[in-house]
């Protein structure tokens with residue numbers, strides 16, 4: 482399906498600098514069998530984007546690039562909270578790999594919440610400890626108020642009774658909601674989520690997407706969700722970004 486992307490910057494103010502901006506960014510898979518091109522992609526404050534497209538079209542790869550976990554093959558501009566990162570990525574850059582990795586790790590930890598497709602909880606920590614991990618790693622001023630904050634978020638996600646249990650004692654849907662709480666607990670300005678609602682009952686999926694929309698609006702954050710559930714994204718008023726496949730190349734932009 483090669484439909485043009487639909488994009489409505491609902492709620493964002495054009496005067497605000499974007500939270501995330503990429504231009505002329507390309508990733509080529511090792512072996513060259515697949516290429517993802519991002520001519521231009523911008524995430525503004527108080528905006529929720531829903532990236533849709535068929536299996537294997539590069540949606541997870543897009544999140545990997547935006548979360549700085551994957552390095553682009555080529556890039557003209559990549560900025561995160563107005564910090565220009567392309568100079569660290571150009572072939573002629575004098576930055577060492579270690580220095581770049583240190584910077585990117587810090588940016589990721591402080592500014593990006595990530596909900597992986599598989600939850601990614603540590604099996605030997607309780608749900609509460611998993612959620613608190615981001616606060617402990619960052620040692621933010623909000624670390625002290627962590628317990629109350631965790632309970633409040635858990636209440637909204639319907640997992641209050643799960644907090645003292647290990648991931649193995651939880652259902653797939655409960656584990657996913659713990660992973661969502663873990664990604665939100667340090668109130669990152671950018672939230673990236675890979676199929677966050679896939680293991681959830683439709684009623685829970687709607688609650689989660691509404692929570693993410695509300696999070697973007699109240700925290701001045703930007704949310705990008707990869708999902709196959711177009712109806713749920715539209716009901717939660719996400720702006721849809723359709724991946725366009727052309728042979729072994731995918732183009733994603735807004």
Ligand SMILES: Nc1ncnc2c1ncn2[C@@H]1O[C@H](COP(=O)(O)OP(=O)(O)OP(=O)(O)O)[C@@H](O)[C@H]1O
Pocket residue numbers: 510511512515534535536537538539540541542543
């Ligand atoms: N490390 C890699 N080496 C080679 N090819 C890769 C690598 N990582 C991803 N790919 C390829 O890149 C393409 C995009 O993969 P990606 O996981 O981003 O797709 P997706 O849209 O998220 O798929 P799904 O909806 O099934 O999760 C696929 O064709 C995949 O085979």
